[in-house]
Amino acid sequence: MxxxxxxxxxxxxxxxxxxxxxxxxxxxxxxxxxxxxxxDKVTLVGFGTFSVSKREARKGRNPQTGKTINIPAKNVAKFKAGSKLSEAIN
Structure with missing residues (x-):
């Protein structure tokens, strides 16, 4: 949808x-x-919770060249399904 x-x-x-x-x-x-x-986090009772998680900076590798690169830290959105949503889809 x-x-x-x-x-x-x-x-x-x-x-x-x-x-x-x-x-x-x-x-x-x-x-x-x-x-x-x-x-902050957003909780919709029965549906789920939206939150923010901090992803630390890390080293990565360019798959084309094999060269090591620095990946910067960033915030990522997370969602955890609530009980009613989990029941509805199972």
Missing amino acids: NKKELVENIASAADISKAAAEKALNSTLAAIAETLKNG
């Missing part, structure tokens, strides 16, 4: 326009991203 299909699904389930559904989805995603950017 892509974003367009998700918006259509939200619009029909909530009986609202596609424009309103897209605005709500974009606002939700922006709020999650902003919270993660601030280093």
Whole structure:
């Protein structure tokens, strides 16, 4: 499912326009991203938890040349599924 299909699904389930559904989805995603950017986590009970993890700098190898390269540290987003989501897919 892509974003367009998700918006259509939200619009029909909530009986609202596609424009309103897209605005709500974009606002939700922006709020999650902003919270993660601030280093906090977002917990949606039953669905799951979004969090940020720090990935340390490390050495890597260019597969084409075999030359060693430095990979910089960065923050990565993580998601851990909640119990209701896990039950729904199994």
